[in-house]
Each structure stands twice: as C-alpha cells, then as structure tokens.
Amino acid sequence: MEPTTLQAWQERIDALFGAKDRRRGTAGNFMWFLEEVGELSAALRAETLAEQTLEFADVLAWLMSLANGAGVDLDAALREKYGSGCPRCRLVPCNCAVGDKP
Ligand SMILES: [Zn+2]
Secondary structure, three states: OOOOOHHHHHHHHHHHHHHHHHHHOHHHHHHHHHHHHHHHHHHHHHOOHHHHHHHHHHHHHHHHHHHHHHOOOHHHHHHHHHOOOOOOOOOOOOOOOOOOOO
16 A cells, blocks of 8 residues: 555655665765756756656655654644745745745
C-alpha cells in the first residue's frame, strides 16, 4: 500500500534505503542530495514536465534520507515552522517584502 502522508513517505524512504544510508553516512548522503538538486536544476531549464517530476521526487527522497539520518520528522518540522503561516509576518499568504527571507 502506498503511503499517503509526508510522515508515511519518510518512513517508506527509511524502509527502502535507511540501512544503506546509515552505512554511507551523512556526508555521502548529502553529496547525493546535492547531485540530485543539480539534476533538478538542469531539468527545470531544459526537460519535459515528466522528467522534471522525477527529479523533484529524487530531491525529496534524498531530503527525507537526510532527515531520517538526523532524526528529523519533516511533517512536524513543517507544522512547527509554517503551520501558523509565514514564520515572520504570520500571514497566509505571506505579506513580507519580496526581498525578505521568510
Ligand atoms: Zn511573511
């Protein structure tokens, strides 16, 4: 059965790759994550939506691997940081100036 929540997907990524990720270590996993970010960058410039979609999945899966290694629940992290709106102005949508970092 396919996962239906972000937390369940993070658990699925751990079930799929957690043992290998732990053997590889954070530094190696982070390098793979950055490689996938580079592939997403290239896909956004020149590839089809279908190809871009796969690269988004790869980046998110590697981000989940890094979070698993660090013991971070991404669903809880998003709720904590963005659950009440913009972390700076508290509005939805954000009303901060375009140049401000949220
Ligand atoms: Zn804001």
